[in-house]
Amino acid sequence: MLRGPATINIWADDLEAAKNWYAELLGVEPYFERPGNGQPAAYYEFRIGDRQTELGLIDRAYAPPQAAKEPGGALLHWHVDDVEGALDRLLAMGATPYEPLTERGPGFVTASVVDPFGNVLGIMYNRHYLEVLGG
Structure with a gap:
């Protein structure tokens, strides 16, 4: 679906x-x-x-009246090849930490930040993403 x-x-x-x-x-x-x-x-x-x-x-x-004003809700992780490097760049650009660099298991590393506009931005190295992309 x-x-x-x-x-x-x-x-x-x-x-x-x-x-x-x-x-x-x-x-x-x-x-x-x-x-x-x-x-x-x-x-x-x-x-x-x-x-x-x-x-x-x-x-x-233009946000719906019930839209959250604070960071939260669903967290979308964008695949990146280097989570630590991407996190460092986001923080240098003015984002603030939301979730620290975390190893979730072999081939899965995540982190997230709040952008300067109040939105949570997740980043992740995900080995399955690469497998699907390559397949």
Whole structure:
């Protein structure tokens, strides 16, 4: 039934700052922008990773009323080849620790941070990801 993430959306009070931060982190500019109610943009979208997953940045003004204001909820881990290096880079860019570098078992290492906009960003080395990607 679930076939893979189509779009992952995160909220930001300062959408332009979030766009710039993620563009620096990802090394690409968003490929899509949607203006909103007199604002320069209400939404930016990146395509990233091996499967070109959509990462959407949305102005928090458009968040559902029940959306959490504090970090929490579901935690998505993005596969990285070097968790420690990725964690160091995220922290150097202004993210704050959420979950420390943790070995979960052979071939599984995770960590997570809170980006400067209040969203939890998980990173993981996952040997099964590489096996599926290679298969």
